[in-house]
């Protein structure tokens with residue numbers, strides 16, 4: 001049996017004309033994890049991994065079974081590839097966040113789908129396939145857990161030359177919060193799944209790199225687990241980068257331990273500056289934090305900040321873009337990032353906007369955080385798109401960059417090169433607006449029934 005595992009390219013993740021220049025990419029973890037889950041009895045089966053984001057999937061690819069991972073932004077490409085393989089008689093299994101959110105749609109393009117996490121389902125599916133009894137649908141069990149010992153991801157199946165780093169790990173999955181726009185609580189449940197820390201430490205040791213990356217959505221979902229994890233990292237003497245919520249601001253001891261364990265950079269979802277906008281998307285907990293102070297405290301500990309903001313929330317006015325860009329500069333955010341609110345299908349946000357008849361398009365290719373796919377309240381879709389672009393340009397303009405980096409201090413080579421990478425992106429954003437959003441004829445800001453008009 002020959003298995004081909006594919007990660008399709010999307011508008012933001014492709015090797016020609018895409019926004020992420022090759023040097024900024026880290027090796028994806030999904031396919032190495034799936035490859036590691038192939039049961040031992042099939043260990044002689046060749047497994048080929050294709051990352052469509054770095055090289056085209058060969059047209060004449062041959063395999064007994066294709067497994068493809070699907071996120072919303074690349075669903076169109078995934079379905080096109082899948083339809084073509086199936087047309088040539090190659091069975092295709094689809095899995096990943098988009099399939100978990102919209103299983104019925106995915107089933108139309110697959111021989112089988114895998115809904116949710118696949119540590120149990122994928123080996124079961126492969127055994128069924130070999131015995132000729134593959135079912136149409138496999139689902140994550142109610143009592144799913146990651147705590148048992150799991151095989152190490154097969155990073156060796158991907159070429160290290162194509163990526164900035166192969167040292168990509170995860171300690172946990174999903175998140176305990178329920179922000180309205182987030183895919184995680186809808187797709188996998190509002191909880192954290194934790195991996196065995198001892199095994200993770202062994203994996204990190206085996207990979208043997210000094211700089212590592214965690215793709216966990218929220219490393220501090222559970223404070224006790226986070227403490228245990230950071231303590232276990234201390235003796236490894238690694239430098240690590242990961243994601244956390246702003247709730248770290250309320251945990252000074254954990255923050256210090258984080259720094260001691262080698263944390264050099266955190267991605268933080270600031271999302272919005274006003275309490276009303278945070279409330280719009282059920283992220284009120286951010287309002288308890290003084291953003292500028294948090295950035296300052298992290299810098300003092302040698303931790304750089306990648307600060308993410310979302311535009312287009314119902315209370316966002318037209319001045320939100322400049323305000324966010326100015327704050328990012330004033331606080332010295334090392335790497336500011338802006339995205340446009342995106343109602344991923346299946347999320348509470350999608351359901352709400354849909355019921356308010358504010359979804360403008362269901363072209364999933366535009367669901368990439370950089371296009372406007374819904375009708376905003378206090379501005380037109382076009383104003384939202386242009387304002388978002390303006391914010392990027394402001395923080396990555398020469399003056400914005402110089403002021404931010406001077407405030408942040410610590411001019412590491414990595415930080416400078418990533419800043420230049422984002423500068424390149426910020427000034428070419430327009431090139432990546434691949435299609436025009438089918439906007440409503442009336443291009444005036446939408447007023448909701450209880451709306452006071454932006455006061």
Ligand code: B12
Pocket residue numbers: 007009010011012013028029030033034066067068069070071072073074093094095096097098101114116117118119122170173174182183184215216217339344345367368369370
């Ligand atoms: C790495 C990453 C990326 C990478 C690579 C994405 C990729 N295709 O691999 C990059 C940087 C390119 C990226 C970009 C974006 N991403 Co991203 N990304 C992640 C991240 C942080 C880690 C993914 C990962 O490696 N997980 C670990 C693996 C082991 O878990 P997994 O992928 O879920 O796989 C498991 C199951 O889902 C299942 N499974 C998955 N695929 C398959 C396939 C088969 C055949 C089977 C059987 C099972 C299966 O089995 C695996 C084991 O259980 C996740 C968040 C997260 N921690 O999951 C977000 C996430 C996937 N990204 C997300 C988003 C929103 C984006 C962006 C829109 C963000 C942006 N504005 O830039 C862009 C979109 C790019 C595009 N093409 O349009 C969302 C997905 C939204 C959605 N509905 O699709 C996520 C879930 C984060 C979130 N909470 O919002 N991302």
Ligand code: SF4
Pocket residue numbers: 174175176177178179182183184185217218245269
């Ligand atoms: S805190 Fe982050 S990961 Fe958790 S639900 Fe909210 S957006 Fe998602």
